[in-house]
């Protein structure tokens with residue numbers, strides 16, 4: 001049987017990185033450190049040309065331009081050139097880290113030319129409601145990619161490739177939403193605002209078979225060119241649900257690659273996440289947004305939050321094998337569209353809850369690990385230790401002690417083949433205290449130490465395998481056998 005090492009992903013970017021074109025080089029330089037830390041997968045930002053050089057990557061202009069052509073006034077992207085991107089991926093591979101590419105297919109921005117197009121208007125909060133009949137608008141919807149000159153693909157995009165847009169160059173009115181005449185929004189999308197097909201820019205028409213074929217060709221090219229291992233799929237709630245189901249099945253079949261994928265379906269409604277996974281026939285995992293909002297709620301509620309319920313109604317409880325758990329990301333951080341960051345005091349607790357348990361695949365946010373001085377955000381204390389502990393020691397049977405509204409804990413009883421594995425976690429969102437938990441008689445007589453450094457005295461596991469493990473108020477302690485604890489300390 002294959003060795004089932006715990007996997008840990010890191011989102012290796014944040015919104016406010018400096019536009020200096022050095023990011024891919026930094027990624028390559030950091031690959032050995034990340035590997036030593038216990039990171040097995042990285043999610044890199046979108047690598048293709050946006051509407052401007054400093055675009056974070058979600059304002060896609062040309063998916064075939066990975067920083068290779070002089071377009072939008074620049075060859076490189078915010079993160080560097082194509083060659084540097086490819087080198088970064090090689091560096092990760094050389095360090096046994098898999099690379100997830102950020103795939104943004106819902107929309108295009110920064111068109112090269114305007115077109116006169118017939119369109120009708122719909123209400124912003126109910127896109128099924130037509131508010132104005134067909135009239136001619138001047139839409140930025142023609143993409144000819146002159147700087148690329150047909151390299152890799154001769155496909156050019158025009159209004160027939162899109163369903164609608166939010167801008168008429170003739171009237172320049174804000175807040176309008178136009179659907180091109182003869183078209184309608186894809187029906188199988190999220191139902192927020194009546195129909196949430198439209199997000200921004202020119203909305204790519206997944207009901208157009210030529211568009212779908214071009215995207216398939218592009219993805220095959222992209223995988224071949226970059227050798228990426230997996231996909232992070234942007235804004236899937238805004239894309240016809242059957243699109244990724246069919247695309248992933250086809251690409252996996254044609255390439256023979258496993259091509260793991262994780263979708264961003266931004267909803268705190270567990271029913272919607274499950275419905276999506278069911279509709280796409282589980283061709284991907286999704287980020288556990290339900291758990292993120294649980295963390296957010298717990299962090300702002302404080303001791304009034306019942307910690308026994310922290311996983312209730314979350315994807316990681318319902319479908320753990322399809323849940324990528326996370327604490328924060330580039331959208332939830334300060335000043336961003338989905339701002340809902342977890343309060344500082346609760347972050348170590350949140351990370352312990354996703355890193356040291358069996359269920360879910362955790363994804364670490366770059367700014368939580370490194371801190372974000374430009375935004376006055378601190379690094380999450382002990383996060384590096386938690387990642388290391390997950391990689392080496394968080395194994396074996398899990399027993400929960402979710403028996404108090406503020407003070408909960410669990411043990412991992414270790415695996416024989418993993419020296420030093422096994423641990424006890426206890427955390428509180430109120431007063432500190434002790435919790436009796438059973439490690440098992442294999443640990444009888446051993447001294448356990450708190451790797452978080454919150455509690456300085458060791459505790460001894462009793463003859464019957466039980467011990468009393470402590471934590472301070474509003475914090476988490478991770479108790480480990482002495483030898484593992486000393487290894488951690490030496491390696492720091």
Ligand code: CA
Pocket residue numbers: 106196197198199203204238239240
């Ligand atoms: Ca869409």
